[in-house]
Amino acid sequence: MTKRVTLADLADQTGLNISTVSRALSRPDRVSNETRRLVEKVASQLGYETNVAARNLSRGTTDTILVLASSFSGQAISPIFTGILLGVCEEAKALGLNVMLRQYLAQPISASDVIRYLQAGVADSVLLVATEQWLPAADRGPDQEMLPIVSIFNDLTTAGLTSVMTQEGDGYVAIVDHLVERGHRHFAFVSGPAGSGHEHTRYNAVKNRLSTLGLGKKLIRLEGGPFDMASGTKAAQAFLALKKRPTAVICCSDGLALGFMHTILGSGLRVPEDVAIAGYDGMDYTAFTSPALTTVIQPTLEIGRVAVQVLADIHNGRITTPRLVALAPTFVVRQST
Amino acid sequence: MTKRVTLADLADQTGLNISTVSRALSRPDRVSNETRRLVEKVASQLGYETNVAARNLSRGTTDTILVLASSFSGQAISPIFTGILLGVCEEAKALGLNVMLRQYLAQPISASDVIRYLQAGVADSVLLVATEQWLPAADRGPDQEMLPIVSIFNDLTTAGLTSVMTQEGDGYVAIVDHLVERGHRHFAFVSGPAGSGHEHTRYNAVKNRLSTLGLGKKLIRLEGGPFDMASGTKAAQAFLALKKRPTAVICCSDGLALGFMHTILGSGLRVPEDVAIAGYDGMDYTAFTSPALTTVIQPTLEIGRVAVQVLADIHNGRITTPRLVALAPTFVVRQST
DNA sequence: CTGTTAGCGCATTCAA
């Protein structure tokens, strides 16, 4: 890497002052056309690249977003994570921002951790992905200054964080309506991890919709556990042991649905003839299982993009108060129902 | 975020000099126990966090790894990417390094791009994930200084880059042997994207193994395309149109295998009775499809970890010449064969 | 529109 080319070198070469060169590069409009062109020419000639550490130190900002992924290893979020991350990266690139990634496995993330990062100048803003637990900073008084932090996938508005996620209720309402229309009257809900906010929201959506339709008592709940496939098989075994089995099974995730269906099919039952199964998330594979899974597609890419936009809005003061941004999911009917 | 606490503040509070405070924090052993303890106490009291921009500028390093993901959106690498990224993050955390992420969709990455990042001080080293094309810097003479760049998943040693990947041949040899042992004598290989290095390597591994077993002429090739499921269905249609169909199908990825199997099952053929199908990659879902897919599991997490270790080794001069690090995959037999 | 002057916060010489 030969040696480092600095503004001073460009100043020497062009005969201009360092500050002029700096301006020509960062604020081309505040400089004469002539010097701008000269500087640009010499800069590319010498292969000048502005040193980010120096820029950051001088400006006091970093132009980077820190992504804190909670259960990024757990099967829970992992498959969805890719889409979100892609959206985040794309939007960040569009806005000229960097993306820094850090994982927090199974540990709760506390506000003070995040504030520490912010303070250290690691990043200007933080994206919390799939963070169930958020411990607000105890020592922060009511100084209403809003932190540049956005939660993805979990509604943390009550903790003062703007959140971006899918309108989950809508998806489950669509599933219920579809199954009822297909003639189903007995339902099972395969639950996600106990205590999960998603779990809670989703189960309630199903429950409430069924109640509205006068079928509130026709729903049982099967314990799944984590959002993964193995938990789905466990729930399926419980299902098979039932004396009177529901005809329609609504799962808290595609992973659960796949594991569930695998076991059901293995037992000799037919899907959807004997049991209709619906998933949730919209994983790629759902369209290619046999039978293909009915599911609800989450707009992961869009969620990632929007989260970054929201962060930018907070950063430049266009958003000053916590809010919930909920995007619409897409319901797709396939062979499993 | 109240205001920024700096070394100067600690110096004031402790009555020590800034440089002493700095030393106490970064080189505790070069300072008396007394001052060390004093500084630590006051630092935590005031909530001091060292400013990374300043440290980076002063030291001339960044302690961060830049991850450049190539086709990270394409279905190709995406599912595997999660595992790798997790491994990278874990190891990076263990070594006290940051991870910065950037995507390069469908664009070839050139050495000069990477060198630019390095020069700008965005990162100290670079991890290329799934980079098929690598254009060496034309202007770099034979200055044998090795760049802190590692390629993951693609063997770029010929271009002078140390590479970390799976020993792909082994996996396909295992598949072939298994199928032959099961009595199969006619094979099809569902290919990945044309021109892909993986595609080439994998097909050859199959071809060569069959030749060794005297079955070299019993292999046909079905064009798949990208590593995704849709391409698998396309290949399956071609397969179904064949007059004389092979009894065993070896796919270039799990996605292809899933799409292929979906279509095959939909046509009324049975798996594995009529057609045996094997995938490659070890995606989670393969264990829960019906029938479950025989496949080869890539040690993605391990690959990520090792790549970071290798980067560290290059960085501190323990590795000075390009090499290929190939990890062993795991073959798993399931219902589809 | 351009040059001068000061820092940004820290690490690291060199003396003491």
Next chain:
DNA sequence: TTGAATGCGCTAACAG
């Protein structure tokens, strides 16, 4: 072991 001084490379006031 500690203190004083210098510089990392760039940006941003402030004059001119």
